[in-house]
Amino acid sequence: MSDPTRRALVVRGGWEGHSPVAITDLFLPFLTSEGFTVEVSDSLDVYTDTELLAATDLVVQCWTMGQATPEQTEGLANAVRAGTGLAGWHGGIVDSFRGDVNYQYLTGGQFLMHPRGFHDHEVRLVAERARHPVIIGLSDFQVHTEQYWMATDPLIDTLATTVFPADEERGREVVMPAVWTRNWGEGRVFVSTIGHKADDFDVPEVRTLTERGLLWASR
Template sequence: MPQKSALIFYGGWEGHEPEACAKVIDTMLRNENFNTERVEGTDCLAREDLDRFDLIVPLCTQTTVEKDALDNLVAAIAAGTGLGGFHGGMGDTFRMEPAYQFMVGGQWVAHPGNIIDYRVNITKPDDPVVEGIGDFDYHSEQYYMHIDPAIDVLAETTFTGEHAAWIDGVKMPVVWKHRYGKARVFFSALGHVADEFKVPQMYEIVRRGLIWAAR
């Protein structure tokens, strides 16, 4: 089987430990026989050969990007390069770029209560990305997101209203996949810091999701 290639670009807000998370993902993908490139910043998105990658993993939060670089990224994904990632590194990468958010399928807007205990419920237990994992408890930020109704939701969480009474009972996607052009796109809201990869369910969902997203 031919070796697949992945580009991991990282940076932005240090609270998400972008460099440490990039190293975790780099090791994860290399263990799955990917040839990886790990690059700091967004300048790499302007490279002419971006569409040669089978997978791109963004690990930047609250960053800016040049228009040509963003257009190049969107074109590469639309042509078939997979896009996959997690938490704010993918769900809040370019806050001012709706074209990017359209591609991801959602955008972070809040995490009421900050670091809390909550439950992740698997909604499609027969999907290969989450098959056999089951519902599980999680301790992190519970992401509230604006989402594309066309996404294929694999896991969700329910807000209690303890930290924002008006969202009591709201069910929010946690893990999803969808299509953008010819590409597969995967996202998980879990993974505030690198240490969360020690949670086996979280690690396995990201591992399977990235493999699924790769061309």
């Protein structure tokens, strides 16, 4: 009989300000409890291992900034296109490999800026997507953390947003995607912009939608 256990690959590194080891460690027990065999890599070279990625059901990436080679991001994109899921949060997925347009095309968004420091703001769920398995049963909620200003792809399916109020620079209120999914070939991509610090995941809604996002993205 074939082994039914799913395989997850956690790829972590880059800028240490996002605590890639400590925060991804929060989710390792969850993945194991959901039947995943988990492998952890601190090297982007794993994205060139075609055989490994083909056998991987879910890639969880937490790698802020840094540089990836075209071969590495192409390997990741090809794997997702063939059915491997990709998921992540905050700068670990949408502030990775700045300037790599092909990678941004895969994830559907790129971090541009955030207001200085942490501040209270509301995460609003998109009513039209209320029955999506990532957010079903959840309600709007408050967080005290960074709020990301994003450049996003029109092909993403936005599940939650935040609002930037009007100021002298912007001139008007702006509704910004904060959590989204997308299908990419045979694969799925889940992105949450929430998760700068470990205690962001102490907010029950943040933890729940992140865990659900990992499962949704998995093959």
